[in-house]
Amino acid sequence: METYDVDTVIAGAGVIGIAIARALALAGREVLLLEKNGRVGEETSARNSEVIHAGIYYEPGSLKARHCVRGRDLLYSFCEARGVPHRRCGKLIVATDDNEARKLPGISARAQANGVDDLEPIDGTEVSALEPALSAVAALRSPSTGIVDGHALMLALLGEAEAHGAQTVTRAPVLGGGVEDGGTILLDIGGDDPMRLRAQSFVNAAGLWAPALARRIEGAPPAPDMALVKGNYFLLSGKAPFSRLVYPVPRDGGLGVHLTLDLAGRAKFGPDTEWLAENDPACIDYSVDEARRGAFAEAIRRYWPEVRESDLDPGYAGIRPKISGAMYPDFCIEGPEAHGLGPHVFLYGLESPGLTSALSIAEDVAGMLARDR
Secondary structure (H helix, E strand, C coil): CCEEEEEEEEECCCHHHHHHHHHHHHCCCCEEEECCCCCCCCCHHHCCCCEECCCCCCCCCCHHHHHHHHHHHHHHHHHHHHCCCEECCCEEEEECCHHHHCCHHHHHHHHHHCCCCCCEEEEHHHHHHHCCCCCCCEEEEECCCEEECHHHHHHHHHHHHHHCCCEEECCCCEEEEEECCCCCEEEEECCCCCEEEEEEEEEECCHHHHHHHHHCEECCCCCCCEEEEEEEEEEECCCCCCCCEEEECCECCECCCCEEECCCCCEEECCCCEECCCCCHHHCCCCCCHHHHHHHHHHHHCCCCCCCHHHEEEEEEEEEEEECCCCCCCCEEECHHHHCCCCEEEEECCCCCHHHHHHHHHHHHHHHHHHCC
């Protein structure tokens, strides 16, 4: 089999892989973006809330906090300049009793530490004035939270990458490979036209499949252990009586079942948290169990008492790739300084706020590879 030399190979054409391809192409790099599926962005990037997060909840100083806040601003600017459908609709973090209300100042302080300086505390009367259907004693209003058409975003990023010379190949899984003595990585590519590529730089942005891919590349740095968490969504069958996103005060280690909107104003609730016993992405069942409807309705009634179980229809599910061993795992982005193998980057655990963070992560990855040329 003939071997082709390529400057940069990116495995995984989700929103983060596409954003990295764009950043590198804009920098003048030769970029080959490989996707194992028939289309780009079919997995995690297509199965999320499509929320532009403000950066409120993350550990100060973490990669999630830094990339979310910077990525949010980059994302709004990109969408406005390229006409990507989005809306800065804002959200309310609602406290349904006095105990939850006492937690709001701590949430606000963490947000402030992350550089989110526009949260506004409001009382129950103000909540009712903004969203009459809600039941809350107090809330935090986040004006910089928004929503975006994730598919349109990926197409806009991909179009710009390809306009600057990047090439995209679908149905091209990376089967394996190895790190060579000179620091290049030799990759075996499957699909309809199997080939072998020698990459001067390699970026593992394979999302759910990133750890398994790294283990198939001889000499690659060890991949962290991952846990897969399924998030189910239910759709509201009728017209939504809300104009903003609604999040309960976090409890039990999660953000709770929250209400988000799409750009047409349709409401969806979720995701919940369903830890999967099997961490093999090939075994994922994306169907939504209707039996979860009752638990969803009960959680929603805490802030929207009028919801009925019959108002909720099974929607869709997505998978959050979490790094094992931490209560609140951070992103893991291993560049040349971390592994010492040369100009390669391995990305793991890019769950929420991955979509919001994509442009910021792409800038960092491009910077890592530029420094190591």
